[in-house]
Amino acid sequence: MRHRFVAVPAAVVAFAAVMAVPGTACACSCVASGPRERVERAAVAFTGTVVALRRVPAATPGPPPSIVYVFRADQVYRGRTGTRIEVASSTSGAACGYSFDVGSRYLVLASDGGRSLAGSDPGVALSTGICHGNLPVRAGDRPLRERDGIHRGEPLRRELLAALGTPEPPSSSSSDGGMRRRGR
Secondary structure, three states: OHHHHHHHHHHHHHHHHHHHOOOOOOOOOOOOOOHHHHHHHOOEEEEEEEEEEEEOOOOOOOOOOEEEEEEEEEEEEEOEOEOEEEEEEEOOHHHOOOOOOOOOEEEEEEEEHHHOOOOOOOOOOEEOOOOOOOEEEOOOOOOOOHHHEOHHHOOOOHHHHHHHOOOEOOEOOOOOOOOEOOOO
16 A cells, blocks of 8 residues: 555656656647738748758757748738748747748748747748748749639638738848838
């Protein structure tokens, strides 16, 4: 009988020790928000095609490593960017990372780099993840329309298009890092 009382506290202490040790495992949980809120929170919103990516080495121990995606922007809905934009995201979906495919076009909503869970420091100004509201869209370079949605075959929501507003072309400078903001 005495062994049972010792085993229970020992199990509780072991469980608490495992939970207290920081690790790389975590679960992504997004706050429910609509398109307008997501666009307003973004430092930059643009459509562009992924032209390259590079992996950032992981710091051990620590969060999952990052991937820096290089986009060729074609329309800018929020912020001011050049035609070349680098955006970091975690390699782990559990850490809210978003995976982009090279050669595909996306609507990207990105935050200032310091406000993300991108993982190890990728050395770029912008970051994004699955909670930001990124979407794959039809190839091209025109402003978005409802029929440009390709996620699950659904059209882009009118509410999203209204929140994005009228785009501007990217600036001819590609060295601004996407950080000059335009008012909304």
